[in-house]
Amino acid sequence: MVRNKIPASTVRRLSHYLRSLEGFAEEGGTVSSEELAARGQTTAAQVRKDLSHFGSFGKRGLGYQVDELRDRLRQILGVDRPWRVALIGAGRVGLALFEYPAFRSRGYECVAIFDNDPEKVGQQWGDLPIHSVDDFEETIRRLQVELAILAVPAASAQEMARRAVEGGVRGILNFAPIRLNIPPSVTVEDVNLVMELEALSFAITQSERGE
Amino acid sequence: MVRNKIPASTVRRLSHYLRSLEGFAEEGGTVSSEELAARGQTTAAQVRKDLSHFGSFGKRGLGYQVDELRDRLRQILGVDRPWRVALIGAGRVGLALFEYPAFRSRGYECVAIFDNDPEKVGQQWGDLPIHSVDDFEETIRRLQVELAILAVPAASAQEMARRAVEGGVRGILNFAPIRLNIPPSVTVEDVNLVMELEALSFAITQSERGE
DNA sequence: CCCTACTTGTGAAAACCGTCACAATCTAGA
């Protein structure tokens, strides 16, 4: 059980295992690595290896206690507590995310919305006002925002990411199609849909050429 | 130069190189693997290795011809021609994507929109009508749809994916948080934002525990 | 034409990640 250098692919699979376990809901049951693997797109050995990075919480001959493993995975992924999130950019992407119930139900709580469009500032989304970006750093620091969802145009993204770091955020979910330049102490996850589409075109083009 | 088994990470980087090259715009110039690496988050050796999978199109001592490499990358990624896309699910995600100009400007052309909500069917988005899903398979086959963007609730996603395959699509960009079960001849790319957020929580939690 | 400075393309080495196989461990039941 070493806690160094967990592969990104392992983290993705852990999310997936957690999702499967939440689907069970039956308290008190157990689940084997084989069953867990069948629901993900992976193998029993992979499941065990993934979990072994963090300790050993199965029982040989039996499997894993569903509710226990679920709680451990929540701890490992850090979703055993709520996270305070700010939404930066109240545009189309921002709206879709804001209204997406899965975030809140998993503990990601939007505590502030920001936009620089005077038309939008002052509007309400749900029970949250849209803030101007004038006092951005102070506001997110006061609200103890930990995560930022960055949904502004590419031209503003670097600047707002810098200010978010200035305001104390620890992680950024970035929708702008640029590479953010920020200190390594802050984690960034990029969502780049054009890249995803290009991965599709590539795969299809390859398979056509292959035959 | 082998065209077998290109790593997914290489494909992502190719997209990124193409984006960087498009940023140059200066015709006739050259660029070195070192410069390309600096704009991506990678190394010069990685750039050269990535490109070497597909041939050798640099000049030693000089670097790569910008416009030439750009065209080659477009060919490799399959974006040297338009792609016909259907949007399935005219909800919040669907709307954000439909209005996102970057898709069309890169050759992904939305040719049909589908929804099963009677309120929405018959509405127009831009100059496209929202179709019912009754004649879904026939319609996408007639329109020669190649890619589907699947933005329906998780409960409908498997069914609509199956029907899309039935209608002849070759690739699916899936926003629903489930694992689609479809034949391997059809490529799927999943976009799972909860997983992205959990990757953030994990990284932050780890770094806090580490010190 | 030759020398210098530079950069590619690519085998080889290293690092990383997934798979395999099995000893260790557990439960149940006789």
Next chain:
DNA sequence: TCTAGATTGTGACGGTTTTCACAAGTAGGG
């Protein structure tokens, strides 16, 4: 208590991806 049946945890192995290092090639200047 002992045996049979099941499943974990993990070291060893193998494949894949990245990094390294350098021979080969190019342009330009003298």
